[in-house]
Amino acid sequence: MELRQLRCFVVVAEERGFGRAAERLNIVQSAVSQQIRVLERGLGVVLFDRSSRRVGLTAAGERLLPEARAVLAAADRAREVAAGIRAGTEGVxxxxxxxxxxxxxxxxxxxxxxxxxxxxxxxxxxxxxxxxxxxxxxxxxxxxxxxxxxxxxxxxxxxxxxxxxxxxxxxxxxxxxxxxxxxxxxxxxxxxxxxxxxxxxxxxxxxxxxxxxxxxxxxxxxxxxxxxxxxxxxxxxxxxxxxxxxxxxxxxxxxxxxxxxxxxxxxxxxxxxxxxxxxxxxxxxxxxxxxxxxxxxxxxxxxxxx
CATH class of the missing domain: 3.40.190.290 (D-Maltodextrin-Binding Protein; domain 2)
Structure with a gap:
């Protein structure tokens, strides 16, 4: 599992579509689809229901979405702390x-x-x-x-x-x-x-x-x-x-x-x-x-x- 996979997962869930998610992430749609497939294989669950024209979350996807957001928020916080350490405003x-x-x-x-x-x-x-x-x-x-x-x-x-x-x-x-x-x-x-x-x-x-x-x-x-x-x-x-x-x-x-x-x-x-x-x-x-x-x-x- 990688942070970029989780970020793709969250953005697709928020945009309810792979195309709009690709535009927001500034990458091609095939790359978004690939990241989601790799994440699903790694987790052993299906995250999105692709049976309709509108992409929706599966039950597993709904449960994992808040966890993915928490991981991304923690990663962002870690980057902020690292920046503070470099600036001499954070750390020990x-x-x-x-x-x-x-x-x-x-x-x-x-x-x-x-x-x-x-x-x-x-x-x-x-x-x-x-x-x-x-x-x-x-x-x-x-x-x-x-x-x-x-x-x-x-x-x-x-x-x-x-x-x-x-x-x-x-x-x-x-x-x-x-x-x-x-x-x-x-x-x-x-x-x-x-x-x-x-x-x-x-x-x-x-x-x-x-x-x-x-x-x-x-x-x-x-x-x-x-x-x-x-x-x-x-x-x-x-x-x-x-x-x-x-x-x-x-x-x-x-x-x-x-x-x-x-x-x-x-x-x-x-x-x-x-x-x-x-x-x-x-x-x-x-x-x-x-x-x-x-x-x-x-x-x-x-x-x-x-």
Whole structure:
């Protein structure tokens, strides 16, 4: 059974004649008759009563007519959906996410829904390296990644969507705790708790490159594990410090103070396959531009990461 056979069936039924149906379909009458014969053989029933001068439906034809119309309507709807997917107004956009301060993502998704109300967003949380691998492999359409340095996304385009300050957490009894803000070089002698490179390569690279640029080489300390556990060890253990970005407010930590690091920020970017962004990703870029806060730094065109 083919759609063209069903269409011929419906048109012949509506026009009550093969000749008028052929005119409406803009094909020859013999082709219409052939399509109907093939359909009848395939279904094993006779659809039209050809005994009179006027073609009429058999009982089987009357029963099958609404089903044929439903199939054709579904096919037309499928074509409309496919056209919407090509235009970026229908379908599913698969987005790899990060945890961010406040309701930035929710505001961006609200703006996205207003731009493309029939396009759904499916959020996926993965570690940074897996997130990038997924978008490269086609499993995700776009991903949010923090601290993505040049050279780490050679086959992706990236657009910064917001920038956040970085904070140092250090013992409240340390002399540097009296400073309102800190520079990296001031912390050069204090052991640094930093997560291993493999746990978050982009952020690890951001901090180590910034320390190198500042001429600071803090002694190593036990690695950063979780924020809560690391802050507890800083508060009661030997003097050390760590660096982090705010996700859900600065946590309470007895014996620890938080100081903003001067001149050091972390940027969250939207990464997607290199080349012109798809219509859906263009909607997403616009939504992040409209839905983020004053901390957001939007870029009008994607920048190829080298």
């Amino acid at each position: 956009l698969r987005l790899g996410t990060v945890q961010v301060p406040g309701d930035r993502i929710y505001r961006a998704l609200t703006a996205f829904a207003a731009l493309a109300p029939r396009l759904r967003v499916r959020l996926t949380k993965l570690p940074p390296a897996e997130r990038l691998a997924a978008v490269r492999a086609g499993g995700l359409d776009a991903v949010l990644v923090r601290a993505l340095p040049p050279g780490r996304a050679a086959d992706l385009d990236t657009v910064p969507v917001w920038t956040d300050p970085l904070y140092a957490a250090l013992p409240a009894a340390h002399p540097l705790a009296d400073e309102p803000q800190l520079r990296l070089e001031q912390l050069a002698a204090l052991p640094l708790r930093l997560a291993p490179h493999e746990h978050n390569p982009p952020f690890h690279a951001l901090i180590t490159h910034a320390l190198r640029a500042a001429g600071a080489e803090p002694p190593p300390a036990p690695p950063f594990t979780s924020l809560q556990a690391t802050l507890a060890e800083i508060g009661v253990g030997p003097p050390s410090w760590t660096v982090f970005y705010e996700v859900s407010g600065l946590p309470p930590a007895p014996g620890v103070v938080f100081r903003k690091l001067t001149g050091l920020t972390v940027t969250t970017s939207l990464a997607f396959p290199s080349g012109p962004p798809s219509p859906a990703v263009r909607h997403l870029l616009r939504a992040f531009g409209e839905g983020t806060t004053e901390q957001t730094q939007t870029v009008p065109h994607p920048a190829r990461a080298r």
